[in-house]
Amino acid sequence: MFLSGAICVAAVSLELATLLLLVSKGVWRSYRLFFVYATWLFLANSAILVTFLYLPADSHTVNWASRVYPALYWNIDSIDVVLRFVVVWEVFHQIFPKSSGLNKSLSKGLAIVAFALLVVACGTFLIYQNYTGPRSIHLALDRSFGLVQALMILGTMLMARYYGVRCGRNVRGIALAFGGWVSISTATNAMADLAGPFLPYWYYLRPLSFVVMIAVWIWALWVYEPNPPIMESEPVELGQWTEDWNRTISATRTIIRP
Amino acid sequence: MDRGLESDNLSYTDHHTAMINLIFFTILGLALFGSFIFIALQGSPKSLPDSSAVQAVTEIIALEGSSFANARRLLDDTDYQALCSNPDLRRLAQRLRNDRKQLALTWISSLQNDLIRLWRFRRFLIQRGVPSSMSEELRTLQALSLSLVLLSFIRLSIRAAGPFALPRATRQAGQLVDSMSTGAALVLGRIPAAGWAEIERSWVKSAA
Numbered sequence: 249m250f251l252s253g254a255i256c257v258a259a260v261s262l263e264l265a266t267l268l269l270l271v272s273k274g275v276w277r278s279y280r281l282f283f284v285y286a287t288w289l290f291l292a293n294s295a296i297l298v299t300f301l302y303l304p305a306d307s308h309t310v311n312w313a314s315r316v317y318p319a320l321y322w323n324i325d326s327i328d329v330v331l332r333f334v335v336v337w338e339v340f341h342q343i344f345p346k347s348s349g350l351n352k353s354l355s356k357g358l359a360i361v362a363f364a365l366l367v368v369a370c371g372t373f374l375i376y377q378n379y380t381g382p383r384s385i386h387l388a389l390d391r392s393f394g395l396v397q398a399l400m401i402l403g404t405m406l407m408a409r410y411y412g413v414r415c416g417r418n419v420r421g422i423a424l425a426f427g428g429w430v431s432i433s434t435a436t437n438a439m440a441d442l443a444g445p446f447l448p449y450w451y452y453l454r455p456l457s458f459v460v461m462i463a464v465w466i467w468a469l470w471v472y473e474p475n476p477p478i479m480e481s482e483p484v485e486l487g488q489w490t491e492d493w494n495r496t497i498s499a500t501r502t503i504i505r506p
Numbered sequence: 507m508d509r510g511l512e513s514d515n516l517s518y519t520d521h522h523t524a525m526i527n528l529i530f531f532t533i534l535g536l537a538l539f540g541s542f543i544f545i546a547l548q549g550s551p552k553s554l555p556d557s558s559a560v561q562a563v564t565e566i567i568a569l570e571g572s573s574f575a576n577a578r579r580l581l582d583d584t585d586y587q588a589l590c591s592n593p594d595l596r597r598l599a600q601r602l603r604n605d606r607k608q609l610a611l612t613w614i615s616s617l618q619n620d621l622i623r624l625w626r627f628r629r630f631l632i633q634r635g636v637p638s639s640m641s642e643e644l645r646t647l648q649a650l651s652l653s654l655v656l657l658s659f660i661r662l663s664i665r666a667a668g669p670f671a672l673p674r675a676t677r678q679a680g681q682l683v684d685s686m687s688t689g690a691a692l693v694l695g696r697i698p699a700a701g702w703a704e705i706e707r708s709w710v711k712s713a714a
Contacts, residue, residue, distance in 0.1 A: 411633040
């Protein structure tokens with residue numbers, strides 16, 4: 249009980265610190281969607297903390313007050329599952345800005361992949377038939393979409409690495425901490441449903457990893473270091489080059505296959 | 507976040523689908539977590555490709571492996587057989603075989619380098635905003651990996667069984683570079699010669 253409360257207080261304090269950092273340095277203007285998400289986290293977790301302190305859940309007594317905390321916690325968690333896509337979008341948008349050629353080339357394909365991943369998330373959520381109550385449903389929802397979000401972040405990072413797009417400290421920190429937390433959250437909450445003895449650890453491991461994520465965000469945002477712009481070339485009049493290249497290719501073909 | 511959340515009576519099911527589902531999530535979640543840790547430990551990627559990629563800019567038209575003219579002759583065993591038919595010349599035949607083997611291995615290495623160079627160059631162009639599509643990118647990657655695997659297999663076969671064991675397959679290795687070159691050509695064709703010079707200049711400047 250004490251440790252849970254301490255983790256909750258630490259999380260809210262760090263979220264407040266993140267918001268102050270974003271506002272005081274004016275960084276929020278560059279990361280608006282992330283700022284929206286950080287604000288949501290602060291408000292939601294403050295509400296959870298207040299309820300935890302004043303209307304704590306009690307499994308021995310059955311009255312309205314004891315039901316408020318679990319209901320609030322799981323409902324906030326479910327809204328959070330959806331809002332997390334805001335961070336995914338922010339990371340993608342920062343690494344591949346809309347004006348960049350990479351975005352123009354790959355956005356259609358990536359949109360199809362993202363849609364397919366969402367279908368998979370919905371599928372895995374619906375397939376899991378063993379919901380015994382709200383808690384189980386929320387856990388399944390959380391891990392189904394958490395997995396997809398982790399895959400999206402990882403895919404974006406790998407794509408950036410593949411094309412040599414450099415990530416600044418801010419986006420890199422946000423993406424890696426978020427991806428790490430979402431994936432560990434997915435694994436731990438599956439383990440909580442899978443193995444009963446793991447349940448006590450789950451109560452601490454998930455919020456603790458969340459606190460670590462916020463701490464990494466603060467570290468990442470401490471210095472304003474956005475992504476360096478991607479140098480672009482001007483794709484105009486392609487004729488001459490195509491002609492030269494085709495000549496070279498046909499020469500190569502003739503040499504290899506005389 | 508405390509035990510009060512455990513308001514539902516959880517029945518730890520032994521239902522197969524649910525178990526598989528949960529094991530899948532556990533393993534994948536941990537694997538993803540490991541990947542993020544790995545990326546974090548690796549540090550930030552370089553903003554620009556390495557010097558070998560810079561070389562590609564100047565060498566792209568003169569690919570070393572592809573420009574080798576005598577592949578057919580190199581892998582043709584007529585001379586070797588002729589020498590072998592004469593008992594006095596068998597030692598010479600053996601030396602010829604060894605020389606051909608070294609040349610063939612060098613040639614395959616050059617082809618592999620050509621493929622990698624073309625692939626790096628393509629990545630560079632796409633990063634610089636040359637239009638492409640996801641399917642095109644995946645096809646290139648598939649062609650590259652298959653080609654490299656096949657070339658490695660041919661190298662192994664030459665090492666193990668000599669240069670005349672798989673002449674046809676070895677000769678056809680050159681076609682792999684062709685297909686990669688065609689892929690690169692599609693992308694390169696979208697840039698004007700003037701734009702290309704600008705790319706090369708800025709690349710060399712950044713690498714300096």
